[in-house]
Amino acid sequence: MTGPSAEEFLAFQRQWMRTLVSSGYATAHWDRRWPGGGRPLDEQIIIAEELARADAPRLTLYFISLFHAALTLMEWGTPEQQARHLPAILEGEVWCQGFSEPNAGSDLASLKTRAQRIGDHYIVNGQKIWSTLAQHADYCLLLVRTDSSGPKQAGITYLLMDTRSAGVVRRPIRQMTGDEEFAEVFLEDVKIPVANRLGEENQGWRIAQTTLNSERGLTILELSERLYHARWRLLDAIGQRDGQVADDQRRREAVDVFIRIDVLRALVSEMMAAARAGADIGAMASFVKLHYASVLREFARLGERASAGAHLRDAFTVGGGYETGNWAFDFMNSYQWSIAGGSNEIQRNIVAERVLGMPRDKAPPA
Amino acid sequence: MSRPPEELLDLGELRDSARRLLTDSRERATSAGELWQTIASLGWLGIGVTQVRGGLDQPFSALAVLYEELGRVLAPHAFIASSVCLHSLAGVVEERTAADGLLHRAMRGEVILADLTAAGASVQVHGGLLQGIVFNVFDADRATHLVLRVDHEGPQIIGVPMPHAAIAIVCRAAWDESRVVADVHFNGVDVQDTLTFAAGSAALAAASAMAAHRDLAMACDALGGAEAVFAATLQYLQTRQQFNRPIASFQAIKHRCADLAASLAGARALTVAAGRQFTEQEGDWRSAASACRLYGGSVYREVSEEAIQLHGGIGFTWEHHCHRHLKRSRCSDVLGGLPDQRRDAIAPALFRGARH
Numbered sequence: 001m002t003g004p005s006a007e008e009f010l011a012f013q014r015q016w017m018r019t020l021v022s023s024g025y026a027t028a029h030w031d032r033r034w035p036g037g038g039r040p041l042d043e044q045i046i047i048a049e050e051l052a053r054a055d056a057p058r059l060t061l062y063f064i065s066l067f068h069a070a071l072t073l074m075e076w077g078t079p080e081q082q083a084r085h086l087p088a089i090l091e092g093e094v095w096c097q098g099f100s101e102p103n104a105g106s107d108l109a110s111l112k113t114r115a116q117r118i119g120d121h122y123i124v125n126g127q128k129i130w131s132t133l134a135q136h137a138d139y140c141l142l143l144v145r146t147d148s149s150g151p152k153q154a155g156i157t158y159l160l161m162d163t164r165s166a167g168v169v170r171r172p173i174r175q176m177t178g179d180e181e182f183a184e185v186f187l188e189d190v191k192i193p194v195a196n197r198l199g200e201e202n203q204g205w206r207i208a209q210t211t212l213n214s215e216r217g218l219t220i221l222e223l224s225e226r227l228y229h230a231r232w233r234l235l236d237a238i239g240q241r242d243g244q245v246a247d248d249q250r251r252r253e254a255v256d257v258f259i260r261i262d263v264l265r266a267l268v269s270e271m272m273a274a275a276r277a278g279a280d281i282g283a284m285a286s287f288v289k290l291h292y293a294s295v296l297r298e299f300a301r302l303g304e305r306a307s308a309g310a311h312l313r314d315a316f317t318v319g320g321g322y323e324t325g326n327w328a329f330d331f332m333n334s335y336q337w338s339i340a341g342g343s344n345e346i347q348r349n350i351v352a353e354r355v356l357g358m359p360r361d362k363a364p365p366a
Numbered sequence: 367m368s369r370p371p372e373e374l375l376d377l378g379e380l381r382d383s384a385r386r387l388l389t390d391s392r393e394r395a396t397s398a399g400e401l402w403q404t405i406a407s408l409g410w411l412g413i414g415v416t417q418v419r420g421g422l423d424q425p426f427s428a429l430a431v432l433y434e435e436l437g438r439v440l441a442p443h444a445f446i447a448s449s450v451c452l453h454s455l456a457g458v459v460e461e462r463t464a465a466d467g468l469l470h471r472a473m474r475g476e477v478i479l480a481d482l483t484a485a486g487a488s489v490q491v492h493g494g495l496l497q498g499i500v501f502n503v504f505d506a507d508r509a510t511h512l513v514l515r516v517d518h519e520g521p522q523i524i525g526v527p528m529p530h531a532a533i534a535i536v537c538r539a540a541w542d543e544s545r546v547v548a549d550v551h552f553n554g555v556d557v558q559d560t561l562t563f564a565a566g567s568a569a570l571a572a573a574s575a576m577a578a579h580r581d582l583a584m585a586c587d588a589l590g591g592a593e594a595v596f597a598a599t600l601q602y603l604q605t606r607q608q609f610n611r612p613i614a615s616f617q618a619i620k621h622r623c624a625d626l627a628a629s630l631a632g633a634r635a636l637t638v639a640a641g642r643q644f645t646e647q648e649g650d651w652r653s654a655a656s657a658c659r660l661y662g663g664s665v666y667r668e669v670s671e672e673a674i675q676l677h678g679g680i681g682f683t684w685e686h687h688c689h690r691h692l693k694r695s696r697c698s699d700v701l702g703g704l705p706d707q708r709r710d711a712i713a714p715a716l717f718r719g720a721r722h
Contacts, residue, residue, distance in 0.1 A: 231720035232720050232721055235717055235720055240717055243713075243714045243717040243718040243721075244713075244714065244717075245713065245717065248706075248710075251709070251710065251713050252706055252709040252710070252713075254713070254717075255657075255660075255709040255712065255713050255716060256660075256709070258657075258716045258717075258720070259636075259657045259660060259661050259716075260632075260661075262636060262639075262654075262657060263632040263633075263635065263636045263661060264632075266632070266635035266636045266638070266639040267631060267632055267635045269635075269639075270635050270638075284631075286628075287627070287628045287631045287632070290624075290625070290628045291628060291632055345621065347624070348620065348621040348624035348625065349617070349620065349621075349624070350624075351623075351624035351627050351628065352620035352621065352623055352624045352627075353620070355624075355627060356600060356620075356623055356624070356627055357604075358600070358603070358604070358614040358615065358619075358620050358623065359604075359611070359612055359614055359615040360615065361611075361615045361616065361617060362611075362615075
């Protein structure tokens with residue numbers, strides 16, 4: 001790890017989770033039956049904006065629990081499943097997401113991890129990858145294949161898996177930055193009770209859409225605000241004094257990056273206005289993600305060029321946003337946003353086909 | 367600036383009717399003079415001017431629609447020039463003066479204003495005579511009056527009727543044929559021949575409103591042009607067949623179009639935000655307008671460049687309209703200084719706002 005040890009990270013996250021749960025800020029997007037829940041989107045936006053303004057640590061360990069797991073359980077869980085997990089999440093139950101596989105990334109629906117029903121259990125075999133912080137998780141949102149006969153989307157089932165079950169092996173993935181924010185999950189004859197199935201058998205693809213849409217733009221809103229508030233780091237890197245930057249090229253490049261941050265924020269606020277009106281934000285979300293990935297990269301690139309050699313591998317604190325001021329680290333880390341959560345290339349396909357109406361290319365015969 | 371919503375024009379309807387009018391007049395090859403009269407009779411020239419002054423009292427968002435639609439059809443600069451002058455000066459001229467009368471006639475389209483204020487106060491007054499050259503003025507040749515900034519007993523914004531024996535308009539050969547780019551030479555114009563719109567602090571306030579308004583208008587013009595050439599490109603890609611399929615189905619093409627669409631969405635969002643800021647005079651609306659023009663201008667460049675490559679051979683021809691957008695996007699950059707000068711000008715304000 002570039003920053004604190006894994007133990008320090010976990011200890012801090014637990015403490016920060018307790019603080020945000022007890023103040024109600026962690027659960028603003030939950031429904032009103034829960035403490036802190038039932039806040040309108042406007043107030044959720046304010047909370048995200050203020051967390052960014054304060055440069056508060058991000059609740060990365062509990063992100064999947066609070067958004068993906070909680071909102072999916074609230075919409076699709078049985079009363080028993082909800083009673084078992086939602087209070088536990090507030091107490092710190094950590095969830096991870098077992099969606100991607102080595103051969104099912106952008107083409108998620110082609111996933112091959114198999115689940116066979118035997119009596120009251122599914123027996124699961126396969127492999128998941130890019131599961132955020134899965135090495136620390138208690139439970140996993142797991143997509144498995146239960147039918148291979150029809151269209152690939154129609155044979156997927158959604159299971160809730162205890163990560164301590166026999167046959168589950170988790171192996172952290174060391175990133176190019178040295179951090180381990182993701183893990184591989186190997187599944188060998190893992191027994192999962194049928195009671196832990198979400199929805200009906202083969203209904204998993206539809207339920208997964210709830211999971212994937214659970215953030216409703218709030219994450220990217222918070223991250224774009226963090227980038228906005230971190231602009232001073234870039235100015236320091238390019239040598240500003242009292243608002244003046246002597247080097248013409250650096251000054252002009254910084255102006256362009258600043259303008260692009262304003263463009264990003266203007267797009268995000270349009271997207272949130274659409275979300276508030278209950279409109280579909282799919283197309284806007286693709287534009288926003290493309291802009292964020294690219295301006296984040298440019299931000300880090302300019303800082304890195306301006307401070308070449310100044311940040312070889314000195315210690316610094318991670319855990320805030322994606323702009324730590326260690327420019328080489330930030331540059332490398334910015335790839336998370338052009339690859340994860342639908343790569344830039346997938347976003348471009350979405351824009352071209354769904355927004356611009358360009359025809360799909362014929363897939364080669366299977 | 368708040369007003370009851372029922373008085374607001376429906377922007378969608380305004381856009382539709384503007385597009386119909388401009389497309390129709392292009393198809394029928396309506397003369398510039400006739401189109402100008404139609405535009406004036408529709409009230410476009412004073413659309414944001416207060417009702418007391420004879421305008422329609424609309425926020426900047428209505429003007430933005432018109433600037434975009436005119437940009438789509440590569441319209442001459444006369445509308446932007448007159449509108450920038452009118453909207454910025456209508457609030458500061460004293461009523462029932464000659465200057466006030468001129469603005470009313472401008473709103474009716476009876477006079478056409480050229481905006482020379484983009485160059486700052488580059489004309490000097492010596493012994494009561496105006497001397498100097500204003501470079502890169504758009505469409506000054508058709509104007510009945512030139513509007514410029516001088517320092518004569520303090521800052522002033524003045525108008526000079528045309529033609530004038532002591533003024534020479536020297537047209538430049540420009541790649542962009544959609545507008546006339548000229549240098550205006552002042553060879554000893556008597557200040558007695560001019561009329562004053564604003565003086566002192568009112569002139570400074572009007573000049574900064576004009577600069578911001580011009581930047582926003584140019585951003586909208588660029589956005590309209592970029593959207594038009596992008597739409598035409600998409601249509602071409604859907605029609606053009608190679609290897610038995612429309613070339614729009616190739617991913618190499620799609621991804622580039624998606625990037626252009628993302629840039630356009632960004633330019634639109636920024637333009638809406640900066641226009642609202644201008645209407646409300648909120649925060650640093652001057653820098654926001656300049657930033658908006660920088661971004662909009664760069665997107666117009668990007669889209670018009672890509673349009674030619676995506677069209678292939680036909681995009682390289684004189685016959686096809688792609689090159690007109692490419693040329694206009696470049697030419698627009700020179701009005702009132704170059705992009706790097708704009709970057710340098712707003713850097714201190716942007717950087718101050720970023721302090722920890």
